[in-house]
Amino acid sequence: MNLLGGVPDKFHSLSRIALLQLSVNNLTGSIPSSLGNLSSLVYLYLPRNSLEGSIPNELGRLVSLKHLSIGQNKISGIIPHSLLNISSIVIFAVPANQLDGSIPPNLGLTLPNLEQLWVDVNLFTGPIPVSLANASRLTHIDFSYNNFSGSLPMNLGSLQGLNHLSLQRNQLGSWGKLNDLIFLTSLTNCSRLQVLSLANNYISGVLPDSIANLSSQLTLLALGRNQISSSIPLGIENLVALTSLGMDENSLTELQLPPCSVQVYRKSSRSHSLRAIISITSPILCLILFSCFFSLFYWIRKSRKESRKEHSTTSSLEDQCLKVSYAELLRATNGFSLDNLIGVGSYGSVYKGILGINQIAIAVKVLNLQQRGAYKSFDAECQAWRNIRHRNLVKILTSCSSIDFHGNDFKALVFEYMPNGSLEKWLPQNGNGQHPLRNLSLIQRLNIASDVASALDYLHHHGQIPIIHRDLKPSNILLDVDMNAHVGDFGLAKFLLDATDHCSKNQTNSTGMKGSIGYVAPEYGMGGHASTHGDVYSYGILLLEMFTAKMPTDKMFIDGLSLYQFVKMIK
Template sequence: MALQFILILLNILLFGSSLRLVESFTDGRKIVVGNNETDRLALLEFKKQIIDDPYGTLSSWNDSIHFCNWVGITCSNLQQQRVISLDLQGKGLGGNISPSIGNLTFLRYLNMGENSFHGTIPQEMGNLISLQIISFENNTLKGEFPTSLANCTSLREIYFNNNNLVGKISSEPFTSLTKLEVITINGNGLTGEIPAFLGNISSIQEISLEGNELQGTIPESLGQLSNLYLLAIGRNNLSGMVPLSLYNLSSLQIFNLRQNQLHGSLPRDIGLNLPNLQVLILGQNLFLGSIPNSISNISTLEVFDLDQNSFVGPVSNNLGNLQNLQAFTIDDNQCGTGAANDLDFVNSLLNCTNLNSLSIQLNGFKASLPNFKANLSTQLSIFLFGRNQIYGTIPAGIENLVNLTGLGMEDNFLEDLHLPTCTTPRSTKQEKSNSFRIVLAIIGALLGFLLISSFLTLYWIRRSKSKPPSTPLTGERFLKLSYKELFKATEGFSSANFIGSGSFGSVYKGIIDQDETIVAVKVLNLQNPRVYKSFIAECKALRNIGHRNLVKILTSCSSLDPKGKDFKALVYEFMPNGSLDDWLHLPVEAHNYSRNLSLLQRLNIAIDVASALDYLHNNCYVAIIHCDLKPSNILLDSDMIAHVSDFGLARLLLEADDNSSQDQTSTIEIKGSIGYAAPEYGMGGRVPVQGDVFSYGILLLEMFTGKRPIDHMFTDDLNLHNFAKATLPVHVMQILDPKNPTHGRTK
């Protein structure tokens, strides 16, 4: 009997469901550890705070299934079955984080990233004494950094990036986190200084506090972190000099101080003391002095960016040793001043076979470019040396840069290439007379257009100043919308809200509840195998660009519908005046108002589209080719301002597979639209920016003649281009679109 009693007691002590264990601390604090029933109740309390579960992730969280089998839950293998992992990353969940989560005292891994949690991070997190990894990245959490995490002495990794956290980072939480390896809180609103105590945690390998509002100097103590391989503290308000000890951290691989107010010069031996450095980004600061020659010793270097500082020359001619280098940027410095003023270092860089981008603009170089001796295997696609004082001719050897797609050389003193003068057959007296009249007419039209444009420009400037700024849906962040919200916004994707369709999907008008903003929702047709590539291309092209003549993307949605099928959609700013195609070709009787465009409106739209293409080709950090420019992809807002849309076929010119066979295959797949695509697209050639220019030319002809390039009249060898060309120079008026109302650009 005694033995049986002992066994029963032992079973209760080890595996009982009613015993509440207590964890004591040396400072007198006590935390109730509880049992597996405590874990189940804590999870149910957490579920109660969830107000949005678009994928039904928590539908399994009920009493019909043991909680260890609920989605996102992992339990220990012990008979106790305590929750050790809670992983709900990317489930689209919305709501507050319940304080009950602090009762999961055996929890080691907590990942709530990529959701829509709001409110504050509960201080009860400090009860998670076994926690090793915590992630709340990419939510909308607010409040301050939870100081109670000081109790989580086993914590190794913290990911709070891209939230709305504010306030100072107190040293208090870190005094006991002696095992911490990663702290990532970039993209918040943190203020104050970087805690100097971080330098006392020798285990730290990664510090990322980029994109906050931190001030003060960089703590000297960070130079003690001998295991640190990533330090990203750019886009803050830091000042002072960089501690020399940081330049001696041989473990450092990524060093990003961009966009602060840091000053000082780089140590002469930086290249010897940072042998493992891969990324060095010091742009948009106040650094001065010369670029150390020892940089050429960092064989691992991939990205070198010192733009918008006050560095002076000369630049080392030994940079060709950097065979891993992919981007070299020294824009807007003074590297053209110094003991020497030559550009021989360019040839050195062109021998870096992995180099994709080379930019040396705005440096005051006063020299001629050397004859290029580029390695024929170079990957260079972007070469920018404009806004200097470079003279002479474009050097021989430039043809060796076989992958070059972007060449910027404006505002220099380069000579022309001495090409022979173009000759034309002699004209008859009548032809000369007609040509003279045409020239006078064109000059008169241009003067009139410039006068009207000046008036309109002044009008729009005054109007924009008096007009209150519109409030964006998302501020500086993308709006987060679920399938459920898009379904509601479009009234179930009803036919009443249907706008149009294409091979990649259908577009619906929707109204977002949050502020009754009208949007356009493009629901992709996932039956088309090319749609996945289109979706990625469009997101890739639009995520980092912005221009008044480009359609504004508000967000994307990639999830499952109620039937468990893939659902992908893109949400755009709504354009109330539809597409240019509608205005050019849809019969007037199909509308309750006139859809004709005046000559001035057509000119304005042409200028709008040209401005958009100029931005995409020449002013993006990575040039973008639209690949499908046509009237149906030109949308008009309430003021008849044109916006280029539909980047489903867009190509980014700086891509890793640019020289591979895979690149050729993917390029062949890009056809564009019949009648608008450049001939090269159909022959499997590379996709150059000139392809968009070709499409733009066809677009102009269509706008002013009113005829589609696939009009039934164009058969055999006759096409829109030849049709227009045949009327030059004296019969142009005969082919202009006969619809010519008198109103100008109107709402």
């Protein structure tokens, strides 16, 4: 949905409604107090909108409420005590807002059926309620990115079903000093614990040997940026499921472990790059007299060789199989904030984020699963990224297929962040003559053309399975800090059926028009088969746009005139 305006006040007349689902829209204004009249309401979902104001005290009248999800808005003020007295609540999720005040000390007593508590990315203060241990069904607790202070409740270790505990980025331990981090010892009874994050606090003391007795299912342990001293216990190697361990910026004596092996993706020789250009270049390139630049291009590639060597080694992060949750991506992007939105495509939105204790810059592509074809697009991208790896393709870090705070499917792809954005932002934005503030030099255009050609040559001829991109255009070409180009977005990609068969090697049996207007090959519109030649055509149009400063969808191209015809007439 794409609803605008405020939450309708007329909902108060729907006395029998059990579920109100208005998530992922553009709703503004405040939450109507009249929603408190929906006496039969069990599920209230309002996340990922632009709602403001405070939480109405009248919501405390929803005595049948089980799921409350109003995260990722701009809601401020305190949480009404009347709302926290609804004993039937199972999921209480208010993350990524501007809520403040303290959490009532008796929360675990007033919400005995609570299973998930998400209050992260807000402005809460005060201590963590000791009474949480009384809510024995708790599986998820997230208090991260707030201003909570005081000591950690030792009795949380009695929550045997707890599998996610995140308390990072607070001021815990700032008073009521912890003695030898016995809190970790108290958690050894949480046999299902998978995520434990206590980073960025004031926690002090010595790591106990009992850390080795934490859950065998623990995948993330974050203790970085505290005041922990002494050595790392030897028993930590018993945490066999651990994939992420953060203990940086403490006063620890590290284990003498052997260095991790890092695979290196070597740069191809200059001659191979030239062959890539020659093999991918079609007759359409002659329209812009591309052959005139071959001698200059040779010199450019030679001058770039040394500068690229220092970027050819793949980082250890890229070689790891990262596992990220919905909550982690939510925090990384500040609740998928509009301030972090860097792009919107056919099937989803892309957000800039800072991930984990290592503060890694990422780009998160969140699929809009209500859009027809989004699931198929996600599957296509996952299948493609599993089989490709090249210096001129966007580097994928991981994917996330989960559920959000209100039980809906959530799918996202996480990529390395490209500081210089898409090529589209460096070219004319539309057909009305507007140009970006920054312009590309001739050398930069040639370098980008070379990078894209190298990526296509790899996809078509040198990958494990040949792939047709089918949507090559400026917005799908991203530029790193050194202005090197990387091809991305494989939502429409197709694998060739059989690389050994001549016919199948050049086309698939997928018919119909796929791609973007202006860049898609004409034969696709006439029922032609998808083929590598279609990518070459799109690449030719891309070159024409780069060197003529004219978009293929410019308003001047009417009555049969196209960018191709325009260039042909003036050659």
